[in-house]
Amino acid sequence: MTNYLESNKERFLDELLALLRIPSVSADSKFKDDVRRAAEFVKEKLAAAGLDKASLYETPGHPVVYAEKIVDPNKPTVLVYGHYDVQPADPYELWHTPPFEPTIRNERIYARGACDDKGQFYMHIKAIETMMATDGLPCNVKVMIEGEEEVGSDHLGTFVAEHRDMLKADVILISDTSIISNETPSLEIGLRGLSYVEVEVTGANRDLHSGVYGGAVANPINVLAKMIASLHDDNGHITIPGFYDNVVELNDDERAELAKAPFSLEEYKQDLAINDVAGETGYSTNERTSIRPTLDANGIWGGYTGEGAKTVLPSKAFAKISMRLVPNQTPDEITTLFTKHFTSIAPAGVTVKVTPHHGGLPYVTPVDSVEFEAASKAFEDAWGKKPIPTRGGGSIPIVALFEQELGVKSILMGFGLDSDALHSPNESYGLFNFYKGIETIPYFYKNYAQLKR
Ligand code: BES
Numbered sequence: 001m002t003n004y005l006e007s008n009k010e011r012f013l014d015e016l017l018a019l020l021r022i023p024s025v026s027a028d029s030k031f032k033d034d035v036r037r038a039a040e041f042v043k044e045k046l047a048a049a050g051l052d053k054a055s056l057y058e059t060p061g062h063p064v065v066y067a068e069k070i071v072d073p074n075k076p077t078v079l080v081y082g083h084y085d086v087q088p089a090d091p092y093e094l095w096h097t098p099p100f101e102p103t104i105r106n107e108r109i110y111a112r113g114a115c116d117d118k119g120q121f122y123m124h125i126k127a128i129e130t131m132m133a134t135d136g137l138p139c140n141v142k143v144m145i146e147g148e149e150e151v152g153s154d155h156l157g158t159f160v161a162e163h164r165d166m167l168k169a170d171v172i173l174i175s176d177t178s179i180i181s182n183e184t185p186s187l188e189i190g191l192r193g194l195s196y197v198e199v200e201v202t203g204a205n206r207d208l209h210s211g212v213y214g215g216a217v218a219n220p221i222n223v224l225a226k227m228i229a230s231l232h233d234d235n236g237h238i239t240i241p242g243f244y245d246n247v248v249e250l251n252d253d254e255r256a257e258l259a260k261a262p263f264s265l266e267e268y269k270q271d272l273a274i275n276d277v278a279g280e281t282g283y284s285t286n287e288r289t290s291i292r293p294t295l296d297a298n299g300i301w302g303g304y305t306g307e308g309a310k311t312v313l314p315s316k317a318f319a320k321i322s323m324r325l326v327p328n329q330t331p332d333e334i335t336t337l338f339t340k341h342f343t344s345i346a347p348a349g350v351t352v353k354v355t356p357h358h359g360g361l362p363y364v365t366p367v368d369s370v371e372f373e374a375a376s377k378a379f380e381d382a383w384g385k386k387p388i389p390t391r392g393g394g395s396i397p398i399v400a401l402f403e404q405e406l407g408v409k410s411i412l413m414g415f416g417l418d419s420d421a422l423h424s425p426n427e428s429y430g431l432f433n434f435y436k437g438i439e440t441i442p443y444f445y446k447n448y449a450q451l452k453r
Pocket residue numbers: 116117149150151152153176177178194358360392393394395396397422
């Protein structure tokens with residue numbers, strides 16, 4: 001196995017670079033054909049790795065790629081999930097090298113999707129190829145790579161429900177999360193959920209002269225800014241009535257367990273060039289980004305933002321707002337609470353509209369399972385260290401749906417770093433992480449085949 005990996009290293013990397021050259025941005029219809037091209041590329045590589053039935057499945061959005069290798073119906077089955085779509089690369093001018101012309105600098109691959117998630121799911125295809133070309137597959141494997149994760153996986157729930165038999169598995173294996181550092185491997189055991197809304201505040205029926213009308217007519221931007229500011233109190237608590245009602249509070253032991261993960265506040269601040277952190281009183285930085293829910297404006301616009309100055313009292317102001325959820329909050333409940341509250345705080349003189357976007361449920365992986373043990377041991381085998389269980393802050397909406405629709409739990413065996421700049425300019429993925437991942441994954445199959453009897 002090590003020999004195969006060593007002698008095919010260059011090719012594995014070249015293939016990933018070719019995939020990274022395809023701008024598969026799911027959010028922007030301009031890239032629709034490129035998204036399909038990426039799907040075709042993945043399908044071909046799955047077939048080339050030796051998997052059967054490699055095909056594209058159409059959805060009302062972007063296609064799902066699927067392939068499988070059933071070696072023995074009596075062996076356990078692993079379903080690998082990943083996404084070949086990427087976030088928009090904007091703002092392009094902040095990239096040191098173009099986002100879709102992957103470049104290797106300082107032992108890192110720089111490109112949009114390098115870590116999230118092309119570099120990460122591609123490790124699985126190469127690990128499967130390596131196992132098949134050497135000792136054989138210890139488990140059956142099914143691979144499903146979707147093209148709409150970055151836009152909320154809207155069509156994947158239906159796809160999964162309609163292909164229950166095809167997707168039947170004992171465990172779902174996903175590399176789309178982070179480890180603490182290359183010296184401290186970790187396994188994420190939780191994901192936050194998401195509720196995403198867009199709000200629109202309307203004042204007068206048209207933009208007005210801010211001298212002629214200013215002072216007498218509500219300014220939607222002023223109003224929106226005040227409304228958004230009121231959503232947190234001075235302790236960083238969210239003020240929406242009922243928002244915390246279903247939040248599962250961790251007990252002291254659980255909090256102490258999570259606090260064991262090494263963390264340097266100084267390095268954290270330095271990395272982000274901030275002079276202090278900010279958040280909910282009574283919780284550590286790690287807790288604020290994992291076991292606590294949040295509310296953030298992601299974008300705000302309205303009025304005149306062009307060059308120079310224009311004296312205008314705008315008719316409308318908008319914002320996109322996301323709320324990260326924790327067990328047992330649900331996107332439906334939180335979206336309803338938000339809408340009710342936000343409309344109720346609108347002052348006289350404006351009207352407010354709330355439009356829900358996508359959402360997703362939070363998820364927690366049980367650690368007392370053979371699945372978790374197989375993953376934990378895989379890290380020990382490949383890294384010589386036991387991984388630290390961590391609760392992650394990001395969201396992968398399909399994970400909770402997998403459990404609902406298939407009754408199967410997911411293992412979040414990601415190899416990225418938070419500093420890989422996912423969704424930011426200059427996203428990168430370490431060559432070390434790419435190769436180490438390919439080395440670690442086969443241990444999971446080996447351990448799982450032994451443990452699951
Ligand atoms: N891979 C990320 C999620 C992630 C990143 C989890 C790092 C844990 C650590 C995923 O591609 C993602 O970006 N998800 C979106 C949700 C989606 C509905 C847009 C997110 O978390 O914003």
